[in-house]
Amino acid sequence: MTGPVRRRLFHLIFSLALLAGMAACGTGAGNTATTTLSFWGWAPGYEEAVARFNATHHGVRVTFEKIAPGSQGGYDRILSAAKAGTAPCLAQIGYESVASFTVDDVLRPIGRDVLGLGVYYSDAAWQQATVGGEIYGIPVDVAPMALFYRTDVYARYGLSPQATWDDFARDAASIQRTAPGVRLTAFTPDDPWWFTGLAAQAGGSWFDVKAQSWRINMAEPGTATVTQYWENLIAMGQAKMDPGFSDEFFQDLQNGTVAAIPEPAWFASILEQKAPGAAGKWAVAPLPRWKAGGGSASFVGGSATSVTKNCRTPDQAIEFAHWLSSDHDSLEILVAKAGLVPAAVTADSLPSLRRPSPYFGNQVIADVFRTQSMPTNWIWGPVMNETSKALSSEFPKALTEHSPLQSALKRVEDQTAAAMRAKGLDSTHG
Template identity: 30%
Template structure:
């Protein structure tokens, strides 16, 4: 019954369901308490600086007290939150990765907060807002986003007379030219577990791996554009221009430090990650727009990003939404996301404030860094994530590992993944059509 009920939330988000959720929230014990008229809210978030943000909110909002808990990020955080929902001791608010949000909606974790947050919709770009909106109903407020971009070793590119690539074919040609001059250099590593990266780059090429219309999900993981993407990067792999090894391992980090790994097609958050493992390479990197499939189309997708949800068990949804709006959509909160979390804010105010910031420590010489990112952000398109991304992740990774090991088709990895995703959706009771 839960799957059926919350499938309708994702697909149609009827007002009657939202009302039922609100009523349920009022009758459940939850974890919130109130004393002397002050609402006390429990907030789970792993982002750096969350405790400092909460402290500032509490200082300026005497009628609401927020208590912060670091419950860990990624799959760990989602699993803990779902367990807490089932046990009846969930927090009032939680930070959720955008890739996991549809799955959380299906499980009944977030409250439909459309009526609480409609007044701040203007504070976001359409692409950012779409990350948390399904069939016109909103289930979270975007906190940070990752407009996709190319982080590259500008010093090495300059040495070989190569400019930042505009198109993916330019990227391949640059890799080949550098490899011919120095075989020890590798353009990038695209890890076999990077299903979300391939999904985002496929979206840039025009394929949505999931889409929903009414009560029916369409799965197009095995689409023609997606297969072209896989063929393209398998070609680079066969020519020794890229590897398919895990990233951010000791070996990978050593390559970053010794200058043999030349780029990371990723997102605006990447410089902070690289600086954390290879600080001595500061000043040698630059950020450019992600290469394009169509030289005349600057569209990119998001890689990463998170949002705050108000849980369906909160006894104080209005106050919880007030905190979420302050942190994610106000000028003050957005600037804290930028300066305290070192994230790239989803809200337009934070993105505007970023243009006046100094560049990241990894590239102090790139004074136009945030202007470049702001321009990239103008051309982002949202990625629709399905309610069973965990199934896609497992199927893709297993099939990709086998394809790399056996030398078989990377494009056929998508066929395997599509079959697994469709089978699982049908098993859960969703209406499904193939792309």
């Protein structure tokens, strides 16, 4: 065990022991007062983790309410409650929406209250909970991307998991020539988060904020590389176009007419549910890199536990949020129920991350996800709800009209800037 890792582990153990002691002490001997924290979220396993916290802690009790996933109505409910002054003390917030909630003045900045806690979490996750240098939540998980591929199709055509995107393009052309009914991969134009993951891997960064002014640039080099790459595959007929998470998409994955797809860790459980007939035929490999031997994978998803400004007991809220993201029992529950990859740097020791998956040919797929070096320069914008809707609309339109994806991104940038102006935010382009 290296020195830095040993120090991190020591500090984590010390911190958890301190928090456990605080909780056990409650409000003092002879005082049975209990602080109750309300918590809204949607991920599987959260309710069970909360129950575990309540069973092992005294003086603080958490009541969990399951809401719809953020983009499916959960965020609207949190915003409405915040405006009415009835928001929960704690809320599950996807990294892509942390900046948006800070702009809407819903979240409490907690940087001064969590000094030193950053060492317990991956740098990439900590960065995702940060806006303008301030912390707005305790990271729960990361969602590293990898290449999901059909071992039977790859074996049939003499392929191996591709190390670079150039290798991937060559194999896409090869499969098209030798197996007309099969495509190496698919492009899902209506899935905005999938595309942001690919852009981030190429070094892209669409947003920056300095001195309360936002800068937008969707024409930056990394994104241009990605759009040109996929446009070429599509133009040559070497990538199938499927609506994201559609029946057609999963049928292609189940019957092997699409042999590989870059997706995040949480996609594994969805693939297993939606393509059960392909059990034992899928495997996971690191995402192809833009340069041979190059670093950086990417991510799609992940969330933090944030404290809202309605919370009157932020210290206890932060205590619980840190416990949820770092306690061994809590993480075992969340990994088993939600299939997430924890943000905690000590999570490698969890037995649940070492279990072989029968669906993936008994591969320990967590070994792939946990070793990915994710980009840390990607920053989410302050109106991602509007940005994602624009992406979901403009990309399919561009491909239908055979117009450049970069032109579609320019329209998305314009719509994003308009949404920012509507919220009174200063912004610049390019």
